Amino acid sequence: SAVISQKPSRDICQRGTSLTIQCQVDSQVTMMFWYRQQPGQSLTLIATANQGSEATYESGFVIDKFPISRPNLTFSTLTVSNMSPEDSSIYLCSALTGSSYNEQFFGPGTRLTVL
């Protein structure tokens, strides 16, 4: 298993600014993912964070808006750039360990409100 922490847990931001969310895993993991959960909605995969290379983005998400870093096997960041109220969501980090048969472990999420 893996224990995942995220910082910040919540934030209120102004339109046009950017916020970087950090995700820390307590052990080395093979893959890390970033999801968005809009109010009252299910989870939508934003991208897969690849260690040592550019993230792989899902349809509808672009690097300029959601730049992602993964400098090592336990840490990743997601930046929400040039924010608008439509970006108000919960952002969740998850990780996949090598032995977990596609079982993803989730962080507690970052609740973002954009005014």
Place this chain on the structure above:
Amino acid sequence: AQSVTQPDIHITVSEGASLELRCNYSYGATPYLFWYVQSPGQGLQLLLKYFSGDTLVQGIKGFEAEFKRSQSSFNLRKPSVHWSDAAEYFCAVGARGNNDMRFGAGTRLTVKP
């Protein structure tokens, strides 16, 4: 690509009553199946998972789920609901051979005293 349908958006049950949350999936082969629970303001916690073998799987907090290939279903059950079970429940399907996971829309469970 795989997909998941949770037909019930909101379910209300009385405390002590039994519970069944429905999940139907679409996938061309045998999938990996998961149920997650999300309490208000929290992240997702894994309740149980199915990869292969026994089609009735036991999870945490007294939950169980049954994989029925003929019905493409993976319904979650609990014989007696507790007030603390009030939360959002998500069914998810993963594909063998890749790391893609798709989530259902979720079912919100309300527990009446």
